Amino acid sequence: MTTTDRSGVVLAGGHSRRFGQQDKALAELDGEPMVKRVVERTSPVVDELLVSCREAQRARFEAVLDSAAGSVEFVTDPEPGAGPLAGVNAALQHTSGEYVAVVACDIPAVDPEFLAFFFEQASGRQAAVPRLQGGTPQPALAVYEAAAMRRVSTALLDDGVRRFRSALEELDVCFVAPEEVEARTEWHTLQNVNTPEELAELEDELR
Structure with a gap:
């Protein structure tokens, strides 16, 4: 792998418990699986x-993303169900970008320009992270210095800490205030979908 400036990691290994029997990543928004939408916008x-997923998901994701714009590599979680911080850490062992x-x-609905x-x-x-309307940081839509995040996430996981936001406490973070977010994009571009009802609401908003 050649050295690059910018890497991207799409986190798709969650178990989607609030989404019923369906894999949330494959749920369709406007006729397109969510994981494909995120890949094509990133x-x-x-x-x-790179797409971070469980081994059991990989074949389905490969089929769905075969027609996606751009090339995609897959990284499987060494410990499925360990959470997004573990997924990020696994992917960071294979990225070559500085950020x-x-x-x-x-x-x-992630916004490429944002x-x-x-x-x-x-x-x-060491990171740029948006704050949502209530001021809560959103670490799952952010940019990290790869070396710093690799080091911090490894240390946290070794200590048994799986909470994603705990990494922000160990990094030099540029937090982007809600006012700046509103000036640059729409709030729905930061919205995460956890249930079929939320997916339907977002689809209505995008029409």
């Missing part, structure tokens, strides 16, 4: 793109 702003965009597969802005904000720092 790939224009990165030099390489990496992390996007959860359940944020299907993601590119986060790469700019992360320059010279």
